[in-house]
Amino acid sequence: MxxxxxxxxxxxxxxxxxxxxxxxxxxxxxxxxxxxxxxxxxxxxxxxxxxxxxxxxxxxxxxxxxxxxxxxxxxxxxxxxxxxxxxxxxREESDAQEDSVYRAAVASLRAQGGDANVSARARKAPSFxxxxxxxxxxxxxxxxxxxxxxxxxxxxxxxxxxxxxxxxxxxxxxxxxxxxxxxxxxxxxxxxxxxxxxxxxxxxxxxxxxxxxxxxxxxxxxxxxxxxxxxxxxxxxxxxxxxxxxxxxxxxxAPVFSKSVAAPAELDGLSYFVVCGTIEPRKNHILLINVWRELAREAKPPKLVIVGKRGWLNAPVVDALEGDDALRPHVVEAGGLSTPGLRRLLAGARALLTPSLGEGFGLPVVEALAAGTPVIVSDIEAFREIGGAAPDYLDPLDGSGWLQAVRDFSAPQSPRRDAALLRLKQWSGADxxxxxxxxxxxxxxxxxxx
Known part of the structure; x- marks a missing residue:
């Protein structure tokens, strides 16, 4: 109400x-x-x-x-x-290409097969x-x-x-x-x-x-x-x-997300999704891990970029990221990604995925919508409030629904994604x-x- x-x-x-x-x-x-x-x-x-x-x-x-x-x-x-x-x-005001995490994430997205293992764990170490x-x-x-x-x-x-x-x-x-x-x-x-x-x-x-x-x-x-x-x-x-x-x-x-950015040339032709948030239980990364385990069985599955640091109570997700060889070529962990790097990744993404089990707001959702990127989110009160009719809403426990949504959005000519882009044009956020x-x-x- x-x-x-x-x-x-x-x-x-x-x-x-x-x-x-x-x-x-x-x-x-x-x-x-x-x-x-x-x-x-x-x-x-x-x-x-x-x-x-x-x-x-x-x-x-x-x-x-x-x-x-x-x-x-x-x-x-x-x-x-x-x-x-x-x-x-x-590096809030830097160019994305100056960000080593962004460059490593792109390399992982472009890598094929076992080559993806080399840089799929792009994390920024503090600069001395x-x-x-x-x-x-x-x-x-x-x-x-x-x-x-x-x-x-x-x-x-x-x-x-x-x-x-x-x-x-x-x-x-x-x-x-x-x-x-x-x-x-x-x-x-x-x-x-x-x-x-x-x-x-x-x-x-x-x-x-x-x-x-x-x-x-x-x-x-x-x-x-x-x-x-x-x-x-x-x-x-x-x-x-x-x-x-x-x-x-x-x-x-932030203003960087509202600036018009063309799909980056280095990401041209790549099919990938982004999830943004600390790796902790409330963000429900485990649902996406299970979705990508299913997708890994298919020919040429889309990839997933996880933007955010490792938090707490996350052993199942970390074990999958570090120990599942079948999953590894298809999931990129980009810890320490700069804001310009995130904006550039969103410009080429099929969608932002946010299967959170609870939120007070959801800033990455607003950032993606401001950037013109479709979003698929949990059907929870906070997201309904900030997203209106723009997102695709799914139950955060509906694994098969999320799997189908990723398949639909990753299709080259996706009616479901095109419909989301049309709805997105009617969305406006706070200034x-x-x-x-x-x-x-x-x-x-x-x-x-x-």
Whole structure:
């Protein structure tokens, strides 16, 4: 059932023309990502919001980071430079052809038979030079950490986009002594509470603690979908916050995905599909592994590119990737792929496959739709909300249905894929300008507390 506007507590007694409030952005998690070769979905959201808030005028911005002596204020300009160093390490603005993982993935897609084994496990190792630059940036930044939180001006907004360390009382305790500060949290989902079997056992303890702190201290929350808003409303009410303000702001795709990209010449004539996400149970990679085991029995089957790092509770998938010789020539594991590399792969793919068992949003789906790539997704609430009529929807447990869909979409003249491309032309997603304006307006309307 669609969420009516009056079902989520909103703030409507101000206008968008009100001056922007100073936002102190928590950069703690983001500055720890220098060792990761590529961003995941949470990283993309964190970085986009950090840039938005830290590029403001001096009187409108601030930064908070965890230090050895707890959370402290940091110089926002230096925080931004450090974050940009991490972005450079991720090669967000590079050409796909400069990405060794992309080149290795293409080589695997083009390889025939046993030759595919040579490079079918393309994974990006951290570059010593890039890591050295990031460590140096952190070293230069470190002397500027340490201003106590009591020096914050009255009435600022504290924004945390990842809930990193929010389960720790010592990290959030300062909020109790500063009731004038308006804490706002981005809530990706409540799945570790609702489906703990998909996560490390520790998450079943940590996420409830995070969310209880959100309800205790939060002045409001930002979510990406109405389905998460409904679940958050219920959790907040169960924890005594029946009027908890929630801003629903669907995530936009990064601009690179909306740029027109012709099918790359190096991928011409290749039949392949892409799945994008950390290899962990909720993403349901095992269904696709079983589909490709069946396809491997056929003459000239399409290939599958798995974009994402190895996560947790993934032994069946990893065992198949490393030990199934019949499967190996047909599946490419592209860990550490850059964003430009992903965009280029999507340009030539038959479809993005997303058989997730649960999602709070689904950024790869939005990215593929923005890129003009057909998508085949699980028939779950979040995907219905963001995809509308554009995707092909399948039960995430219907292995034979997914097998048939892959066969249909891989056909050279595929009526099913052509129909998906026609539907895709009617799809439109959120734009970055509107996304940030929605959040800024929400923050401006938050009541100022003494």
């Amino acid at each position: 669609p969420l009516r506007q009056d079902e989520v507590p909103q703030l409507t007694d101000a206008t968008a023309q009100e001056p922007r409030r100073r936002v102190v952005y928590d950069v703690t998690r983001l500055v720890t990502r220098a060792l990761n070769p590529a961003p995941n979905g949470i990283d993309r959201v964190d970085f986009a919001l950090a840039r938005h808030f830290l590029e403001r005028r001096e009187e409108e911005r601030g930064a908070l980071v965890c230090t050895a002596i707890g959370p402290r204020l940091a110089d926002p300009a230096k925080a931004l430079k450090t974050i940009e160093s991490v972005e450079a390490h991720w 030079a890039a890591l050295s630059r990031n460590v140096e940036a952190l070293r230069r930044w470190a002397p500027h950490l340490g201003r106590p939180l009591r020096t914050l001006p009255q009435g600022v907004v504290y924004f945390n986009a990842t809930l990193f360390l929010i389960d720790r009382p010592w990290y959030v305790g300062w909020l109790a002594s500063r009731p004038d500060v308006a804490p706002v949290f981005f809530i990706h989902d409540l799945l570790p509470i609702d489906a703990p079997e998909f996560f490390r056992s520790r998450e079943a303890l940590l996420h409830p603690a995070r969310m209880r702190h959100v309800c205790r201290y939060g002045a409001g929350a930002v979510v990406a979908s109405k389905s998460v808003a409904r679940r958050l409303m219920q959790f907040a009410a169960d924890n005594g916050r029946h009027d908890f303000p929630i801003c629903v702001a669907p995530l936009p795709a 970055a300008g509107g996304y940030f304006a929605t959040i800024d307006d929400f923050l401006a309307r938050l009541p100022r507390r003494a």
